[in-house]
Amino acid sequence: MTDVNRDHEINFAIWQIAESYFIEDDPNICWPWLGGFDSRGTPRFKKNKIYYKARRVILLHHLGLKQSDLYLLTKPECKLQTECCNWNHMFLGTPKQSTALLIDSRRHDSLNRKGEKHPMHILTEEKVLTIRAEYAEGMSYTELSHKYEVAYVLIIKIINRELWNHI
Numbered sequence: 001m002t003d004v005n006r007d008h009e010i011n012f013a014i015w016q017i018a019e020s021y022f023i024e025d026d027p028n029i030c031w032p033w034l035g036g037f038d039s040r041g042t043p044r045f046k047k048n049k050i051y052y053k054a055r056r057v058i059l060l061h062h063l064g065l066k067q068s069d070l071y072l073l074t075k076p077e078c079k080l081q082t083e084c085c086n087w088n089h090m091f092l093g094t095p096k097q098s099t100a101l102l103i104d105s106r107r108h109d110s111l112n113r114k115g116e117k118h119p120m121h122i123l124t125e126e127k128v129l130t131i132r133a134e135y136a137e138g139m140s141y142t143e144l145s146h147k148y149e150v151a152y153v154l155i156i157k158i159i160n161r162e163l164w165n166h167i
């Protein structure tokens, strides 16, 4: 997946906004973006009337860069793909690498799609309500985190209504 935005320099204030919309967790699992998206489903946020691509901000900050001309690419093994904020699942690459990766990820997709259950990373209101109900029935944070394939910390925040507090 490609995601280019060379327009705006990233500073600490910008990073802090991005940081408030995901939870850093186990590097081996996906960290879902909990903020808004553009019409194409790309995670983004707004500051001073400027929209920033969240994943680009996150990766550049992690690499200690303010800007880059390279593409933001997602590793094929990343389950959440364009919604993932885990910097271990992203890297910067050339347009050529981007094309190669796209072919690779399509191959990876077609190999893995069969029989694979739909990942539960993307939470819906229904799932959030179910998580709270199952917690009330005695399931632990860890069990829920494994069942829904989301970060442990995310489950805690859902239960404590730090997230999804509108339902």
Ligand SMILES: [Zn+2]
Pocket: 029, 030, 031, 078, 079, 080, 081, 084, 085, 086, 089
């Ligand atoms: Zn991921």
